[in-house]
Amino acid sequence: MAEMVKKATRESYGEALAELAKEYPQIVVLDADLAAATKTGIFKKACPERFVDCGISECNMVGVAAGLATCGKIPFATSFAMFSAGRAFEQVRNSVGYPHLNVKIVGSHAGISVGEDGATHQCNEDIALMRTIPGMVVLNPSDHYEMKAAVRAAAEYYGPVYIRLGRLAVESFNNSDDYKFELGKGITLRDGKDITIIATGLMVSRALEAVKTLEEQGIDARLINIHTIKPIDRELVVKAAKETGRVITVEEHNVIGGLGDAVCSVLSEECPVPVTKIGVNDVYGHSGPAMALLDEFGLNAAHIVETTKKVLGK
Amino acid sequence: MDTSEKKQLQILACKVRMGAIEGVFNAKSGHPGGSLSAADLFTYLYFKEMNIDPNNPKAEDRDRFVLSKGHCAPGLYATLALRGYFSMDELKKLRHIGAMLQGHPDMKGTPGIDMSSGSLGQGVSAACGMALAAKMDGKDYRVYSILGDGEIEEGQVWEAAMFAAHHKLDNLCLIVDNNGLQIDGPVSEVGGPEPIDEKYRAFGFDVQIIDGHDFDAMEAAFAHAKTVKGKPSVIIAKTIKGKNVSYMENAVNWHGAAPNAEQYEIAMNDLKKVLSGLEAE
Numbered sequence: 119m120a121e122m123v124k125k126a127t128r129e130s131y132g133e134a135l136a137e138l139a140k141e142y143p144q145i146v147v148l149d150a151d152l153a154a155a156t157k158t159g160i161f162k163k164a165c166p167e168r169f170v171d172c173g174i175s176e177c178n179m180v181g182v183a184a185g186l187a188t189c190g191k192i193p194f195a196t197s198f199a200m201f202s203a204g205r206a207f208e209q210v211r212n213s214v215g216y217p218h219l220n221v222k223i224v225g226s227h228a229g230i231s232v233g234e235d236g237a238t239h240q241c242n243e244d245i246a247l248m249r250t251i252p253g254m255v256v257l258n259p260s261d262h263y264e265m266k267a268a269v270r271a272a273a274e275y276y277g278p279v280y281i282r283l284g285r286l287a288v289e290s291f292n293n294s295d296d297y298k299f300e301l302g303k304g305i306t307l308r309d310g311k312d313i314t315i316i317a318t319g320l321m322v323s324r325a326l327e328a329v330k331t332l333e334e335q336g337i338d339a340r341l342i343n344i345h346t347i348k349p350i351d352r353e354l355v356v357k358a359a360k361e362t363g364r365v366i367t368v369e370e371h372n373v374i375g376g377l378g379d380a381v382c383s384v385l386s387e388e389c390p391v392p393v394t395k396i397g398v399n400d401v402y403g404h405s406g407p408a409m410a411l412l413d414e415f416g417l418n419a420a421h422i423v424e425t426t427k428k429v430l431g432k
Numbered sequence: 433m434d435t436s437e438k439k440q441l442q443i444l445a446c447k448v449r450m451g452a453i454e455g456v457f458n459a460k461s462g463h464p465g466g467s468l469s470a471a472d473l474f475t476y477l478y479f480k481e482m483n484i485d486p487n488n489p490k491a492e493d494r495d496r497f498v499l500s501k502g503h504c505a506p507g508l509y510a511t512l513a514l515r516g517y518f519s520m521d522e523l524k525k526l527r528h529i530g531a532m533l534q535g536h537p538d539m540k541g542t543p544g545i546d547m548s549s550g551s552l553g554q555g556v557s558a559a560c561g562m563a564l565a566a567k568m569d570g571k572d573y574r575v576y577s578i579l580g581d582g583e584i585e586e587g588q589v590w591e592a593a594m595f596a597a598h599h600k601l602d603n604l605c606l607i608v609d610n611n612g613l614q615i616d617g618p619v620s621e622v623g624g625p626e627p628i629d630e631k632y633r634a635f636g637f638d639v640q641i642i643d644g645h646d647f648d649a650m651e652a653a654f655a656h657a658k659t660v661k662g663k664p665s666v667i668i669a670k671t672i673k674g675k676n677v678s679y680m681e682n683a684v685n686w687h688g689a690a691p692n693a694e695q696y697e698i699a700m701n702d703l704k705k706v707l708s709g710l711e712a713e
Contacts, residue, residue: 146568170564173598178557178591185561188496188539188547189569193561209554209588217539217548 123290127265127319128226128283132157134269135194136164142273144190148183150176150197156226156283158196176201180209180223187219192273199225199282203244214278215251222272223248226283229370230398230415231320233285233408240403246375248280249348255301256348258282258369258377260322261290264345267299275301284320284370286408291323304351306358310340313426314358317368318344318377321396321417325368328422339426350380352388359389364429366394370417373397394429396422433651439710441647444514445475446707449676450700451510451523457696459506459527462535465686467507469611469644469671470578474511476650477576486516489543495573496562498547500555500589501580501609502536503688509533509542517544553586555579556606560596563604563664574658578607582614585623590635596664597636604664605657606637609644611673615687632666644669678702 135147139161148170153159162169172179176197183193195202203210203225214221225244232240248256257272257279259265265283272279307322308329317325322343329341340362342354359365365385367378378395385391398415412418448471456462478484482495499508506526513520518532525531532541536550546562549555559577566573579589596604608628616622625631629639638660642649650669657665673687674680677699691699 168568170599172595173591175588175591175595177554177588178560178595181554181557181588181592182561182564182595185498185547185558185563186565187561188558189562189565190492191565191568208551209557212548212551213554213558 121294123262124287125262125290126284126287127259127262128157128285130262130265131224131269131281131283132160134266135161138270138273139165139168142192144192145273146170146186146191146193148172148179148193148195150174150179150201152197156196156198156224176206177209180206181213183221184213184217184219187221192220192222194222194224196224196226198239199228199241199244200239203247203280204241207247211251215254218253218277220276222279222281224281224283227285228282229284229320230403230411230417231284231286231370231408233411234405236405237402242372242398242403243375244282245347245371245377249375249380253278254348255279255346257346258319259345260319260343261288261292263290263292263294263297264299267297268345271299271301282319286320288320288323291326299345302346302349302351304354305343305345306340306354307343308339308341310338311362312338313364313366313430314340314342314362315366315368315422315426316342316344316355316377316381318347320370321368324417324419325422327419328426331419331423332426337426337430337432344377347377347380350384352384355381355384356388359385359391363391365391366396366422366426366429368396368422371397373399392429394425396425433648438647439713441475441479443707443710444479445472446676446703446710447514448475448507448510450703451513451520452506453677453691453696453699453703455506455509455523455526455533456690458524460690461527462506462690463503463688464506464691465613465673465680466501466504466580466609466611468675468677468680469673470504470609471507471675472645472647473578473607473609473650473669474507476647478511478515481654482576483573486544489517493571493573496546496559496575498555498559498575498577499537499549500559500577501552501583502550502555505533505535505537508537512544552580552583553588556589556592559604560592560601563596563601564599566603567601574603574605576605576607578609580614581608581610581612581619581625581628582623584608584625584628593632593635593637600662601664602661605654606664606666608666608668609671610668611671613673613682613684613687617684628668636663638663638665639668640665641668641670644671645675676703676706
């Protein structure tokens, strides 16, 4: 097992860009006055001539990225998720998605764990927005190693991709030695037969914690990490539902339109089983320390354990 | 510009107008007014100004064009067809199911379209991206984009303007089709984008105002724009919406409506008269 690191996925993203710069001379990185926060600053330092600060104008940034892509560049257009996926939604839809341009839209500071900045900046809707755009790949990596692999995969893939980044430093749990990232493929972190827990992003490590606790209490839960929310790994999700009969989804996102809905959509067509969604329950967040907010909104291992036991009647 | 060249362009522009009317009539929908006001600009760009090759529409070093006011696609399509990018027959299928020519420009399906557009305010940002790519790659192609005077009420247009000046995109040339009308009425009554020249000057552009139906003026303005260094250019082209179709000229109701059979005949007769007048000269 390789070194365990505690790092925010935004930082892993910035590092990945800088590392890929040489290999991919077409990569250009755009930001909207948040390079220090989104960590594109790491790329800027390594490769200043291919970094474009667009100022506080996310809609224009996405359009500029589209124009660059028509000329063979691979632009990573980065801002907070609220702005790159939220404010510029229609630019992403019409200037990037519709012409299927090779632009990577990156949303940092996603979810409730933004913390103190409060509701205006806690984007719990980005996955829903990006999922609805035809042809858009939606990635939500869970730790440092997965993020680095995801950024590479996004650069290798031709077409629009949305990548979700977190602000909060998280401990890595993937093994860097044998970690393999495949677009559109979920990862079974633990096999189990009583129930399936499907988690994404920041919540995967918390679900992993929950599954360990459940095991101690005699509950054999399967855990799947879905880093690619679109296209979702239908085969893996359906197989798990068939074999365990019940599913819980866990995400740091509104329960409307995110991972939970993506899973429900697959299962309602191919293997209808009861699905319980853990996420932000269609409310706004508020200011506070990230960890306290995650606890308050039920986005922790204890709540996953409790919900699982309730679902299983134990 | 010598007289015969000018006459050639005028004849072509008339044919562009006929093609636009043909398209909108057969589609039973679309935007004739702004297609007609920009017809001379389209003609000049594609037949005189831009370094392009219809046989190699994706040539790496070509000049780029973005129709930011994408609803005026019928005029652009007619120009591209006349220039040889695709058959004139396509114009009759405009907006039909399965047609190559979509209601608004689609770069995936139509040769010669450098950027999909139609949602107002977005094309100009993409044009900035293209101009920036040229700078990054040390290439000397130029990027042109036509905007509507109503369109510039979109905030993104000014984000893009700030960006273009800040990044010294002197290979970018915007053209505002200043026909004075938008769908709800005169621009002065609806959104108030004027004074357009002062706004662009304040945003750091080289600004020229010309008669957008005068090819000599276009020649001078586009030539000047090429000499500007260190800042982007804008040409504010004063035009007449619905130009050369009697009942469409300066008529706001022809922004986005298709002529019926009778109106189509009148429009075509108006344009045929212009054409025969030019050819008789």
